[in-house]
Amino acid sequence: MELLYLLGSIIYTSITSIFFSLLLPFRFLLHRLLPSRAAVDPNVSFYEGTVWHDRLRPVRHSFRYSVRYALFDLDKAITTPPDHLSADEARRVSHTTGPIYLLTIPPSVGYEQNPLSLYYCYDLEESSKRLSKCIAQVTNTPWGERVTFVFDPESDLVAKSLQVSPFMDMLGNWKIRANEPGDDLSVSIESQHPHLGNYFSATLKAKRIPLMRVSDPAVFFWLMPHKVAIWIYWHALKLWWKSVPFIQHPRYSNPSYREEAAKRDQELRCPRLDGSDSDKTIKFDGLKADGCSFEGCRFAWRDANWPWS
Template sequence: MEIFYLLCSIISTFFTSLALSLLLPFRFLLTRHRHPPPPLSTTQVEAVSLYEGTVWHERRRPVRHSFRYSVRYALFDLDNAPNTPPDHLSADVARRFTKTDGPVFLLTIPPSVGYEQNPLSIYYCYDLEGNTKLLKKCIAEVTNTPWGERVLFVFDPNSDLVAKPLHVSPFMDMLGNWSLKANAPDQNLLVTISVQHPELGDYFLATLKAKRVSPESVHDHALFFWLMPHKVALWIYWHALKLWWKNVSFIQHPRYTNPSYREDALNRDRKLQCCPGLRRNKAEHMQVGGSDSVTGVEKDHGERYFVWRDAKWPWS
């Protein structure tokens, strides 16, 4: 059934994106000619930064497999950006989530010609100390492909270890822990995620390295991000096929074999936090949920907070 839904999504996305791509230059010209958009303020212009870089994946076991591809991201100041991507947290919710009081920035790939694909989006949450803003916490927003699920959780950008809470690949089980690290985005941006597994060890590494693009060199954001989500999806499916060809074991989604996998992830994360060598911030908290609502972020149970929800169609 999931294969059927996936094929339907691919076919629907293909024809929708083809039609919107053909209309894109005409729509751009007509909009400029008939309805010139009002000029943006300096604050609004500076509220969106563009980045261009490379994603690199390396798997060391049970077989060696690595690849890299070019990506383009946008960093939105959620308090000031005029048009933020839909289906993401607001700045106020992110601040309540992380107990911060400064600006919040969202790093994500915007939708393009009717399609969105974001395996990972990151919220950068700052605290204000006088006239200085310091990166205090990050929120990871991870979406799996093609199951249409999403999980959000807080992590320490300096270095954190989180029990894997989502089935993101049919070639990885749920026993690993994610080691995450991210710098405060400026001219350069870096995110690293490695997987630590009780049997395979430190067997997987993913990095995002990007540089800020001069705004003068980009005349239209729709053209800058044209088909970017599609390229990401293509790389995901293509390399999944390669892993299958290399006889890497296919692992079914745990909801069919272990319906309590979310609770298991919470318990494993509690154990990580209780270990003195791995313990992080005690002020974070947890929740198991399946709705689209994130209103529970105001609750505080003294532990890390996870929110599971459905991703918006088409799967992103």
């Protein structure tokens, strides 16, 4: 049933995308006839770069692909992508006081595919702003589940909290870091596994594109989400061909995987607490853990839609 739904979704997305793509020339012509409607929002920056994936075990498998992102000033941008946090929501989640910027791949011709969206959360100081926290929104394919969590952009260790691939188990942690977006930006994630070690890494490096090169964002991002999806499915097929074990979604084999991830994450940030006492001292209801300045669970999950749910 799920396979049929996936095939149906691919067919539906293809037909919809072809239809909206055929409308793009008319949109471009309209912008030429009405220049006032063609202005690019100055509160949105555009980036072009490369994503690298590198897997060391149980087999070596690496690939790279070109990608385009938009960076939205959520307080000032005229329009922002749907299904994301607002600036005020991001400030509440990150406990920051300054501007919020969202790095994401906008939807294109009726389709959205965002393995990772990133919020840059600033604190206001006397005469400047300082990047204080980041919020990651990780979405898996094809299920569409999402986990949202706050991390320290300089470097942070986060318990793995989402099944991002059927060729990776739920053990271990993510080491994540992100620099402040300027003319260049970079994001890196490493998987630290208790048995396989640092066996997987993903890196994004991108450069800011001058606004004069983006006459129409719809054209600039045309089929970008589709290209990302194709790379995901194609390399999943390659891993299967290389006999990498297929791992069932943990909701079937271990329904309490989210609670376990939250507990591991608290132990990471409260290393003095050993496993025998952690259940007694660490709370998930917003109270402070004993001796640890942290409140509640770092993760917020969004379930998959039917038929994946």
